[in-house]
Amino acid sequence: MLPYIVAFTSVLLLLLTVAIAQDAPNAARPGESVLERPTLLCLGVRWRIDGDANGNATVTVAYRRVGEEEWRDGLALFRVEADKMLAELPQGSALLAGSVLDLEPGTHYEIRLRLRDPDGGDTERVLKATTRVEPHASPDGRTLHVVPGTGGGAGTRADPFRGLAAAEAAAQAGDILLLHAGVYPGTWTVRKSGEAGRPIVWRGAGDGEAIIDGGGAERAISTNRVRHVFYEGLSVRNARWGIVGHGASDLVVRRCHIYDVNSGLTARRQDAPMTDFFVADNLIEGPSTWPRTKGIESAEGVEVAGEGHVVCYNRIRGFADAVSIFHSPPSNAIDFYNNEISECTDDGIEMDYGEQNVRCFRNRLTNCFQGISTQPLHGGPCYIFRNAMYNIQVEPFKMHNSPSGAIMYHNTSVKSGMPLVMSASASNCVYRNNIFIGTDANYAMEFTGRMRDCDFDYDGFGGGTLGMFAKWNGVRYRTLEDTRKSGALEAHGVWVNPATAFANGVLPPTDVTIQFPIDVNDLRLSPRSDAIDKGTVLPNINDGFAGTAPDLGAYELGQSLAHCGPRR
Numbered sequence: 001m002l003p004y005i006v007a008f009t010s011v012l013l014l015l016l017t018v019a020i021a022q023d024a025p026n027a028a029r030p031g032e033s034v035l036e037r038p039t040l041l042c043l044g045v046r047w048r049i050d051g052d053a054n055g056n057a058t059v060t061v062a063y064r065r066v067g068e069e070e071w072r073d074g075l076a077l078f079r080v081e082a083d084k085m086l087a088e089l090p091q092g093s094a095l096l097a098g099s100v101l102d103l104e105p106g107t108h109y110e111i112r113l114r115l116r117d118p119d120g121g122d123t124e125r126v127l128k129a130t131t132r133v134e135p136h137a138s139p140d141g142r143t144l145h146v147v148p149g150t151g152g153g154a155g156t157r158a159d160p161f162r163g164l165a166a167a168e169a170a171a172q173a174g175d176i177l178l179l180h181a182g183v184y185p186g187t188w189t190v191r192k193s194g195e196a197g198r199p200i201v202w203r204g205a206g207d208g209e210a211i212i213d214g215g216g217a218e219r220a221i222s223t224n225r226v227r228h229v230f231y232e233g234l235s236v237r238n239a240r241w242g243i244v245g246h247g248a249s250d251l252v253v254r255r256c257h258i259y260d261v262n263s264g265l266t267a268r269r270q271d272a273p274m275t276d277f278f279v280a281d282n283l284i285e286g287p288s289t290w291p292r293t294k295g296i297e298s299a300e301g302v303e304v305a306g307e308g309h310v311v312c313y314n315r316i317r318g319f320a321d322a323v324s325i326f327h328s329p330p331s332n333a334i335d336f337y338n339n340e341i342s343e344c345t346d347d348g349i350e351m352d353y354g355e356q357n358v359r360c361f362r363n364r365l366t367n368c369f370q371g372i373s374t375q376p377l378h379g380g381p382c383y384i385f386r387n388a389m390y391n392i393q394v395e396p397f398k399m400h401n402s403p404s405g406a407i408m409y410h411n412t413s414v415k416s417g418m419p420l421v422m423s424a425s426a427s428n429c430v431y432r433n434n435i436f437i438g439t440d441a442n443y444a445m446e447f448t449g450r451m452r453d454c455d456f457d458y459d460g461f462g463g464g465t466l467g468m469f470a471k472w473n474g475v476r477y478r479t480l481e482d483t484r485k486s487g488a489l490e491a492h493g494v495w496v497n498p499a500t501a502f503a504n505g506v507l508p509p510t511d512v513t514i515q516f517p518i519d520v521n522d523l524r525l526s527p528r529s530d531a532i533d534k535g536t537v538l539p540n541i542n543d544g545f546a547g548t549a550p551d552l553g554a555y556e557l558g559q560s561l562a563h564c565g566p567r568r
Contacts, residue, residue, distance in 0.1 A: 028057040028121030031093065033113065035129050036333035036357050037275060037308030040105040043129045044333050044357030046097040047077060047113060048089065055079070055094065057117035063100045063540075066108035066128065073539035074100045077113070078381040081428045081453075084404035085379040086329050086355060097356045098381055101540050106133035132310075135230070135252050135278050138198045141174030145205070148182035164188050174198035179234065181208025187217045187239070194228030199252070204233030209257075214239025220261070223248055225272050231256055242284075247272035249306075254278065255566070259285040263300040264316070268326040274306030279314065281566040286319035290367045291513040292345040292393070300324060301341075305353075309334045315565040317342045321373075322365075324350035325358065329378075334358045340565035342366040342518050347373040347398060348389070351382050351406075359383045362554075364564045366390045366521045371413060373398035380405015380428070385541060386562070388554045389413040390521040393512045396436065400424040409433055409541050412523045412553040414498075416509045417441050419463050425449035431456040433535035433542070435523075435553040437498050439508050440464040444480075446471045456489040458536045460496040460552040463508075492536070496552070500528040524555045532557055 029050040036044030049057055061074035077096035082089050089095060100111060108130045115123040144155035149162030155177075161167040164184055167177050173195040179202060194200040204210040212234055214220030220239035223229060230252040236242040242258040245251050246269035258264040264284040267274055279302055286299045297320040302311050305328035312335070316322040322341040325331050332355050341348045341363060348365035350373045351358055361383065365371055371392040372384055382405055389396055389412065396413035399406060399422050406429040413419070419438035426449065436445070436459065444461040451473055461469075461480070470477040470489070477483040483490050498507055503526045509516065525531055535542065535550035542550040551557050 024119060025051060025053040026119035028052040028115055028117035028119070030115055030121065030123045030125075033125055033127065035127055038129055038131050039308060039310050039333060039335045040132050040134065041103050041337070042099050042101050042333075042335055042357075042359055043103065043109060043111065043131060044097070044099045045077070045111060045113065045127060046095060046356055047115070049094045049096060049115070050090070050092060051121065052094055052117060052119070053092070054119070056119070057115060057121065059096050060114045060116070061098060061100065062112040064110055066110055071112060072543070074098070075538065075540055078405065078407070080356065080379040080381070081404040082379070084377075084427070095379070099357045099359060099383060101359070101361070101383065103131050105131050107131050132276070134280070135199065135250070137176050137201045137230070138174035141176055141198065142172070143176045143178065144170070145178050145180065147180045148184055168192055171200050173200060173228070176201040176203055178203055178205035179210035180205045181210055183211045183213050185213050185215055187214055187219050187222060188212055189222045190226055190229060193226045196228060196250070199228040199230050199250070201230040201232060202234065203230070206233065209235050211235040211237060213237055219244050223251065226251070230254065235259070237261065241266055245277070247274060249273060249275045252278045253282060255281045257283045262287060262298065264302055264319075266300060266303045268303060268305055268328050270305055270328050274304070275308045277304055277306070277309040277311070279309070279311045282314045283566065284314060284316045286317070288318045288320055288343060288345045290343040290345070290515045292369050294345065296320060296346055304334070305329070305331050307332045307334070311336045311339065313338045313565060313567050315340045319344055320346035321350050322348055325352055325354050327353040329353070330355060331358065332356045336360045337362050338562060338564050339363045340518060341368070343515065344368040346370060349373065351377065351384065353378065354382050355379060357381065360387065362386045362562045362564070364388045364518065364521050364562070365392070366518045367515055369393045370398040371396040374403040374406045375400035375424075377403040377405050380407065382406050383409070384411065385409040386554045387411045388521055388523045389415070390523065391415060391509045391512060391514070391516050395421055395423070397422070399426045399429070402426060404428045406430075409538055410535070410552070410554055411435075412555070413437065414506065414508050414523060416512045418443060418446060419461050420445040422447045423449065425451065426454060427452040429454045432458050432538060433550060433552050435460045435496055435501070435531055437462040437496060437501060437508055438464070439510060440466070442467040443471055444469050447473070458492045458534070458552070459490060460494050460531045460534060462496040462498045462501060494530060494534045494552075496530045500526055501531065502526055502529070522561055523553065524559065524561060525551055525553060525557045527557065529557070
């Protein structure tokens with residue numbers, strides 16, 4: 001009998017020990033897990049974790065198409081710096097967030113999250129989500145015709161509506177309204193909304209340029225608080241703002257030409273939820289000229305706030321900032337990708353004021369005062385990867401106003417002067433597998449602000465005559481070898497010779513005032529490049545790399561040049 005009593009007592013003690021461990025302040029207690037609004041290519045998730053006072057819990061990510069057997073690894077969830085967030089967490093809670101990247105549009109996925117904590121609380125969850133498709137017109141809506149003029153018409157080809165006001169008065173959800181060639185003058189205020197799956201589509205008829213001419217007014221198209229409205233194949237010109245969409249949702253601007261404006265598309269004021277914009281394949285031209293001579297200008301190409309937006313495949317030039325997130329929370333799950341950007345007198349792309357799961361990838365930036373800005377970020381993660389930058393005047397990554405949560409993977413920057421410079425403080429940021437090439441400078445990288453809990457490694461640097469390698473948290477490191485030995489940063493950093501770095505032989509610009517053609521921004525690697533096989537493995541970022549390790553920079557050796565700008 002005694003052995004049974006001893007065994008029973010041991011089991012009770014074990015259960016009590018487990019219970020105590022689970023209740024200990026260091027044990028993780030899984031809270032709510034939330035899927036972000038899906039985009040075409042990305043799915044984001046947030047998971048609140050309670051307990052875990054020592055902060056050592058981690059969440060690994062795997063994903064697969066629904067119906068497939070094999071799971072693919074994703075990037076682990078990112079621990080968000082709580083005091084940098086705009087949304088307040090409960091006392092004693094932490095937020096882990098992250099994205100699965102570069103998925104297929106319109107596809108059902110499973111996302112497996114595995115919480116692991118040495119102190120207890122291991123949990124697994126599987127979430128299901130579906131990526132969006134490119135928005136499209138209703139297949140069974142009416143097709144109506146519009147010509148310039150005032151009043152009347154039946155909307156038929158023989159008797160079209162004369163003027164936009166007459167057309168909108170008759171418009172219904174699901175309609176496609178074809179604007180025939182000509183000038184439609186004055187501010188056009190759109191008030192009618194479509195419905196999910198049945199948008200109201202305002203489309204150029206294709207028989208010549210259909211021009212919305214603001215006549216020098218504040219706005220050419222005012223489309224505030226509308227839902228499910230498309231503008232396609234139109235020209236928009238001659239106003240301070242081309243298209244204004246405060247408080248709108250499911251707004252589509254596609255294959256339009258916006259020019260002779262101070263700002264192309266702006267949607268700042270969230271007096272109603274702003275979600276799921278699709279801005280694609282447009283040519284947007286502004287008033288700014290290269291080089292910068294007027295200081296900071298107000299001209300903005302595309303400026304949005306809200307959640308679930310996609311800005312992709314646009315050609316944007318001649319603004320202070322080409323594409324921006326505006327400081328009007330919330331700003332989550334926003335994607336900027338495959339945009340061709342040039343001649344920006346402030347920032348090429350602004351991820352500023354982004355919160356969780358904002359993403360900037362495969363863009364090309366040429367002739368920009370600053371490259372990609374993160375001033376500030378409210379905790380992140382903000383994924384910035386596979387971007388190519390040529391002739392950035394000052395900072396490839398503008399990290400001012402104490403950003404938190406920037407993740408820079410596989411970017412390439414080629415510029416005059418110091419390869420990598422930052423003049424402010426940041427926290428909880430990560431760099432991996434980037435290339436920074438410059439010319440003569442005091443340092444290869446100089447960070448004059450405080451870098452707290454930042455992790456920089458596996459990056460490549462090249463330049464002309466450099467005085468020292470790095471300045472980091474007030475310490476100067478004379479050589480790359482000194483930096484590696486310090487343990488502070490770039491333990492696996494490498495030198496990249498500019499003369500053999502790129503297949504087309506492009507070298508850093510020696511005069512930033514030159515307006516280089518965008519074709520110079522072809523930063524694919526040469527077979528002789530020192531960047532080959534020098535990176536580290538990053539699941540869902542460099543899957544399928546060739547060689548013994550991933551290559552540094554925006555392109556793996558032999559990879560095709562990313563298509564940026566409008567698709568045919």
